[in-house]
Amino acid sequence: MKNYFYGLLVLLIVGCSVQQKVVQTVPQVQSTPEPIVEKVKVLKRKVAIARFSNETQYAKGVFYDKSNDPLGKQASDILATKLAASDKFILLERQDMDKILEEMKLQGSEGLQKIGADYLIIGSITEYGRKNTGDTHVFSNSKTQTVEAGLNIRLVDVSTGQIIYSEEAKGTAETTTKTVIGLGESADFDATLSDKAISGAISKLVENVINNCMDRPWKSFILSASEDGILISGGVSQGLKVGDVFDVVEAGKKIKNPQTGMFIELPGKKIAKVKIELTGGDTVQNEYSVVSVVEGSIDNSRINKYQIKEIK
Numbered sequence: 001m002k003n004y005f006y007g008l009l010v011l012l013i014v015g016c017s018v019q020q021k022v023v024q025t026v027p028q029v030q031s032t033p034e035p036i037v038e039k040v041k042v043l044k045r046k047v048a049i050a051r052f053s054n055e056t057q058y059a060k061g062v063f064y065d066k067s068n069d070p071l072g073k074q075a076s077d078i079l080a081t082k083l084a085a086s087d088k089f090i091l092l093e094r095q096d097m098d099k100i101l102e103e104m105k106l107q108g109s110e111g112l113q114k115i116g117a118d119y120l121i122i123g124s125i126t127e128y129g130r131k132n133t134g135d136t137h138v139f140s141n142s143k144t145q146t147v148e149a150g151l152n153i154r155l156v157d158v159s160t161g162q163i164i165y166s167e168e169a170k171g172t173a174e175t176t177t178k179t180v181i182g183l184g185e186s187a188d189f190d191a192t193l194s195d196k197a198i199s200g201a202i203s204k205l206v207e208n209v210i211n212n213c214m215d216r217p218w219k220s221f222i223l224s225a226s227e228d229g230i231l232i233s234g235g236v237s238q239g240l241k242v243g244d245v246f247d248v249v250e251a252g253k254k255i256k257n258p259q260t261g262m263f264i265e266l267p268g269k270k271i272a273k274v275k276i277e278l279t280g281g282d283t284v285q286n287e288y289s290v291v292s293v294v295e296g297s298i299d300n301s302r303i304n305k306y307q308i309k310e311i312k
Contacts, residue, residue, distance in 0.1 A: 042087070042088055042214075042239055043218035043238055043239045043240070043310055044087075044088055044089055044090050044237070044238045044239050045088065045089055045090070045118045045119060045213050045214070045218065046089070046090045046092055046117045046118045046119075046238075046284075047083065047089045047090070047091055047092065047117060047118065047119045047120070047121060047213065048091075048092040048117035048119070048120045048121070048158075049076055049079060049080055049083075049091065049092075049120075049121045049123075050076075050120060050121065050122050050123070051069075051072050051073060051076050052069075052071075052072035052073075052075040052076045052079075052123040052124060052125055052151075053069070053072055053123075053124045053125070054069045054071045054072045054124075054125050054128075055124050055125060055126050056071075056125055056126070056127060056128040058071060058128045058129075071125055071128065071194070071198075072123075072125060074194065074195065074198060075123060075125055075151060075198050075202065076123065078195070078198055078199050078202050079121070079123065079153075079202050079206065082202060082203070082206045083206065083209070083210070086206075086210055088210060088213075088214060089213070090237060090238060090284050092117050092284075117158055118157075118158060118159070118213075118219070119155055119156065119157060119158060119164075119213055120155075120156040120158050121153060121154070121155055121156075121209065122153075122154045122156065123151060123152065123153045123154070124151070124152050125149065125150070125151055125198075126150045126151065126152050126168065127148065127149060127150030127170065128147075128148070128149050128150070129147070129148050130145070130146070130147045130193070131145075131146050132144070132145050132146075133146070141178070142176055142177065142178040143176070143177050143178075144174055144175070144176045145174060145175050145176075145193060146172065146173070146174040146193075147172070147173050147174070147193040147194055147196070147197040148170065148171070148172050148197060149170065149171050149172075149194070149197040149198045149200075149201050150168060150169070150170045150201065151168065151169060151170075151171075151198065151201045151202060151205070152166070152167070152168040153165075153166070153167060153168075153202075153205050153209065154166045155209055155212055155213070157216075159219075160265055164212055164216075165208060165209065165212040167205055167208060169201045169202075169204035169205050170201055171196070171197045171198060171199065171200025171201030171202070171203070171204070172197055172200065173193045173194075173196035173197040173200060174193070175193060217309045217310040217312055218238075218309070218310040219307050219308060219309045219310070220232045220233045220234045220246075220307070220308040221233050221306070221307060221308065222298075222303040222304075222306050222308065223288060224303070225298060225300040225303045226300065229290050229291075229292075230274065230290065230291050230292070230293070230298065231288050231289070231290055231291075232274075232288065232289050232291055232308050233287070233288060233289075234287060234288070234289060235279045235280065235281050235287030235288060235289055236279050236287065237284050237287060238284075238287070240276055240279060240289055241276065241279070242276050242277065242278065242279065243275065243276065244275070244276045245273055245274070245275045245276075245294065245311065246273065246274055246276075246291075246308050246309060246310060246311060247270050247272075247273060247308070247309045247310075247311050248270070248271055248272040248273065248274055248293075248296065248298060248306055248307075248308060248309075249268040249269065249270050249271070249306065249307050249308075249309050250268050250269045250271050250302070250305050250306055250307075251265065251268050251305050251306070251307060252265050252266030252267050252268045252269070253265075253266050254266070268307065270296075271296050271297070271298070271306075272293055272295055272296030272297055272298050273293070273294050273295035273296060273311075274291035274292060274293055274294065274298075274308065275291060275292055275294045276289045276290070276291050277289075277290050277291060277292050278290040291308075
């Protein structure tokens with residue numbers, strides 16, 4: 001009996017001395033690298049904005065100055081701001097609209113280089129109105145100021161003089177003030193409504209302006225070609241960099257359309273490819289790039305017939 005209890009005691013002692021070891025495993029989490037998003041290359045277009053003309057009778061008093069119309073300037077500045085925000089354009093201000101229209105009569109690449117832009121935007125304010133409406137009750141009254149503006153925009157390809165996009169849009173802005181038993185805000189003249197109405201109309205048009213410009217291939221022109229090298233217009237500010245390759249296209253024949261009086265340029269012929277070897281210039285106006293011919297050949301005596309175009 002003693003042996004039995006002795007054996008039982010030994011088992012209890014041994015059992016108490018055994019420790020259970022618990023091993024915790026931490027799952028290995030493999031970090032997934034962030035996907036590399038390649039930035040889409042954008043070759044900026046040069047756009048000149050002519051001052052908008054005011055075709056309405058608004059603010060046309062005795063001392064009205066057509067060349068310095070505040071409503072037209074307002075519309076032009078709003079459009080410039082929205083185009084600049086897209087980061088797809090180099091905007092060239094043009095104050096004298098008559099001068100631009102005169103330069104547009106020039107045909108071909110020479111006219112384009114004199115204006116210094118790929119596209120020209122001509123706009124007009126066709127409608128503008130401001131009205132006040134009120135609603136009066138026993139203990140309260142309200143007053144609403146409403147401004148409506150209608151704009152027309154034409155986008156012109158300067159190298160051909162053709163209108164490639166034209167559309168009209170309207171914008172509305174309003175503000176309401178309310179008083180109860182004589183307490184509340186007074187209905188003062190709200191000058192900001194003009195900005196909001198014009199901005200609303202332009203917002204409906206600006207996306208189409210951007211798309212029409214960007215859907216067409218970026219293009220440039222050969223400035224000079226000799227044994228020393230070939231220079232084309234455009235540089236870093238337009239998005240060009242060393243190693244870029246472009247098509248060289250000989251301009252197609254121009255035929256005058258008897259119905260519209262406008263010239264139609266037939267599709268050009270690809271004759272070569274060039275690669276940018278060096279960029280230079282310190283301003284948008286004097287930037288250039290040095291290129292080398294990597295395919296085909298260029299006739300130095302016909303460089304005024306060639307265009308440098310983006311490969312689509």
